[in-house]
Amino acid sequence: MKLITRDTDYALRAVCFIAKNKERLYPVSSLVKNLRIPGPFLRKLLQVLHNKGILNSFKGKGGGFSLAKPPEDIFLTDIMHIFQGEFCLNECSLGKGICPHTKDCPLRERILRIEKYVRKELSSVAVASLIK
Amino acid sequence: MKLITRDTDYALRAVCFIAKNKERLYPVSSLVKNLRIPGPFLRKLLQVLHNKGILNSFKGKGGGFSLAKPPEDIFLTDIMHIFQGEFCLNECSLGKGICPHTKDCPLRERILRIEKYVRKELSSVAVASLIK
DNA sequence: AGTTAATGATACCATAATAGTATCATATGT
DNA sequence: ACATATGATACTATTATGGTATCATTAACT
Ligand code: FES
Ligand code: FES
Numbered sequence A, B: 001m002k003l004i005t006r007d008t009d010y011a012l013r014a015v016c017f018i019a020k021n022k023e024r025l026y027p028v029s030s031l032v033k034n035l036r037i038p039g040p041f042l043r044k045l046l047q048v049l050h051n052k053g054i055l056n057s058f059k060g061k062g063g064g065f066s067l068a069k070p071p072e073d074i075f076l077t078d079i080m081h082i083f084q085g086e087f088c089l090n091e092c093s094l095g096k097g098i099c100p101h102t103k104d105c106p107l108r109e110r111i112l113r114i115e116k117y118v119r120k121e122l123s124s125v126a127v128a129s130l131i132k
Numbered sequence C: 001a002g003t004t005a006a007t008g009a010t011a012c013c014a015t016a017a018t019a020g021t022a023t024c025a026t027a028t029g030t
Numbered sequence D: 001a002c003a004t005a006t007g008a009t010a011c012t013a014t015t016a017t018g019g020t021a022t023c024a025t026t027a028a029c030t
Helices: A006-019 A028-035 A039-051 A076-084 A106-123 B006-019 B028-035 B039-051 B076-084 B106-122
Strands: A055-058 A064-067 B055-058 B064-067
Touching: A006 A028, A006 A039, A006 A064, A006 A076, A028 A039, A028 A064, A039 A055, A039 A064, A039 A076, A076 A106, A106 B106, B006 B028, B006 B039, B006 B064, B006 B076, B028 B039, B028 B064, B039 B055, B039 B064, B039 B076, B076 B106
Parallel strands: none
Antiparallel strands: A055 A064, B055 B064
């Protein structure tokens, strides 16, 4: 079981790499060389990050990507949320609304507690803290 | 993201149901009626639980499944382990051995901490505590 | 103006994991 | 013998994942 999927992992690596030199523009080709991530795939991910306001992008010759905000303000949870959706550990396999135990299920209680803890831990991780 | 997969969830429900009446034998057909889980699928799961020593099974007319040990000694983690393998949150998407950061990766450290916590929480959940 | 190097948008594809079915063999109580 | 159960295992359908391919657009540099 992975807490962090490949999408998120790749994206995070790229963001961290870009964050190390805030001024420069990094075209996908340059990131590919440094990070060894399949080009077209990485490109797709960066486009998403751009649409979500994490990265700036500049088209045309000499263009590329840069951070859209300071690395202190980009959190692991932001990127996880973009690629993995709402973080939620406690989905009952009987659907919500179907399951008659949702209210008093003892397992649910416990998993909610775990979820809360994990969420707290992850939300304290900023990109800035990962690039030192 | 689910901490507990459908396999585990179904299996756990079945085990809990069986645990409520330790003496009786429950054939799959009876569990299907009570738990609304697809029959052939549940059957497969129960066979696995039997092979792993969680359930007893008795063939032939009047046969079925029963617990192989007291519900205090069956843990959520046992069932998770059977259907979901070793619990591990921190798989780096660069493979182990490939990733040059494995030693000093700041993310890895944090995720290991989370993993430890979650593991501890889950391992305290016995079937006995779920059937009251 | 034309070429080159970049992203934007989106459709497509291949593989693997998940969820579930089907079948035949074997055992057992009546 | 027959009905009812599990054992073992092969098969299948659906979805998620990981990745490609293509065409359009934009911009710098001759
Ligand atoms: S069984 Fe549905 S919420 Fe726990
Ligand atoms: S990047 Fe590989 S262990 Fe963190």
